[in-house]
Amino acid sequence: MFTKILGTGGYLPQQVRTNADLERMVDTSDEWIIERTGISERRIASPDETVASMGLIAAKRALEAADTDPGEIDLVICATTTGDKAFPSSAVEIAGNLGINGVPAFDLAAACAGFSYGYCLAHSMIMSGQARKVLIIGSDMMSRACDPKDRTTIILFGDGAGAMVLGASDEPGTLAVHMSADPQFGPLLSLKNPPRGSNGDGCYLYMKGNDVFKHAVVSLAKLVTKTLELGNLTDKDLDFLVPHQANLRIIAATAKKLHLDMSQVIVTLDKQGNTSSASVALALDEGIRSGRIKRGNTLLLESFGGGFTWASALVRY
Numbered sequence: 001m002f003t004k005i006l007g008t009g010g011y012l013p014q015q016v017r018t019n020a021d022l023e024r025m026v027d028t029s030d031e032w033i034i035e036r037t038g039i040s041e042r043r044i045a046s047p048d049e050t051v052a053s054m055g056l057i058a059a060k061r062a063l064e065a066a067d068t069d070p071g072e073i074d075l076v077i078c079a080t081t082t083g084d085k086a087f088p089s090s091a092v093e094i095a096g097n098l099g100i101n102g103v104p105a106f107d108l109a110a111a112c113a114g115f116s117y118g119y120c121l122a123h124s125m126i127m128s129g130q131a132r133k134v135l136i137i138g139s140d141m142m143s144r145a146c147d148p149k150d151r152t153t154i155i156l157f158g159d160g161a162g163a164m165v166l167g168a169s170d171e172p173g174t175l176a177v178h179m180s181a182d183p184q185f186g187p188l189l190s191l192k193n194p195p196r197g198s199n200g201d202g203c204y205l206y207m208k209g210n211d212v213f214k215h216a217v218v219s220l221a222k223l224v225t226k227t228l229e230l231g232n233l234t235d236k237d238l239d240f241l242v243p244h245q246a247n248l249r250i251i252a253a254t255a256k257k258l259h260l261d262m263s264q265v266i267v268t269l270d271k272q273g274n275t276s277s278a279s280v281a282l283a284l285d286e287g288i289r290s291g292r293i294k295r296g297n298t299l300l301l302e303s304f305g306g307g308f309t310w311a312s313a314l315v316r317y
């Protein structure tokens, strides 16, 4: 038995925040942001939107693409670190709104690596016979987690949700998965929950950007090498890299390590920024819906985030 991607979906809020908008908020420039990150604009959720409401739309689109009725889903995983409440979880809320009852549903906190962690877990649950079809969602509202006065973080992040239905299959499918964490670097990238009774001031995302950047490049190089080994493939077998969308320079370094031309890399951060746990799912959905990624292509999905956490999936689409 194998697992296969049956369908994907994505959702981006309507409001666009451009680099020109950020020039009015903090001491920065369009040139600096594009040169250092590759980002031109990102989407910002409206006050009435939540991680669950964004995830629900992405999930509906993934179910439709997978030609799957919500009643066929055996497990719902929502990767997020910005849900509006601890419980009921965003996954349970999404399941409820889809009419999915009597199956496990839970949120998964692995920061920007969340969706890839969810993929690894969904694959394992199917391979162990505990599920046939799993709905994996990555949804985050990082714009609200960033200090609007902090130019080192507010320029990077956007809001959005991506989703996928992973199903049991007679043909491959998922060729290898890997996930890991290294707690010693936790202080370099953190997001505290506000203490009860506080108004949340001071509980914004903290990132020592340059250090995170260096670790991301090194860890992702090791991660992609290991994942190809696990799947008994080489970089020559890859059609596309579907990376976490944190910084174009990090993505380019990983592509170079894999000897891939940038035309073989799905890049969405120019229009979406870093959407944390949604980023890989949104990039994959964009690659598929634009017609670039086709059935039979070999893909490498990878992500790296706070914790540090990192995860990957080598996939025959």
Ligand code: UT7
Residues within 6 Å of the ligand: 027, 028, 029, 032, 033, 036, 037, 112, 151, 152, 155, 208, 209, 210, 211, 212, 213, 216, 246, 247, 250, 274, 276, 304, 305, 306
């Ligand atoms: O998704 C989870 C993982 N996250 C990541 O992978 C993000 C990793 N980090 C990065 O993407 C990059 O480190 C950043 C984009 C955050 C920063 O780029 P950098 O090339 O590492 O810049 P830096 O932090 O070394 O700062 C260089 C200069 C500093 O000024 P001085 O000290 O040289 O005078 C900063 O104060 O750029 C300054 N700077 C800015 N200038 C204009 C920092 N942010 C800004 C800004 N606009 N927004």
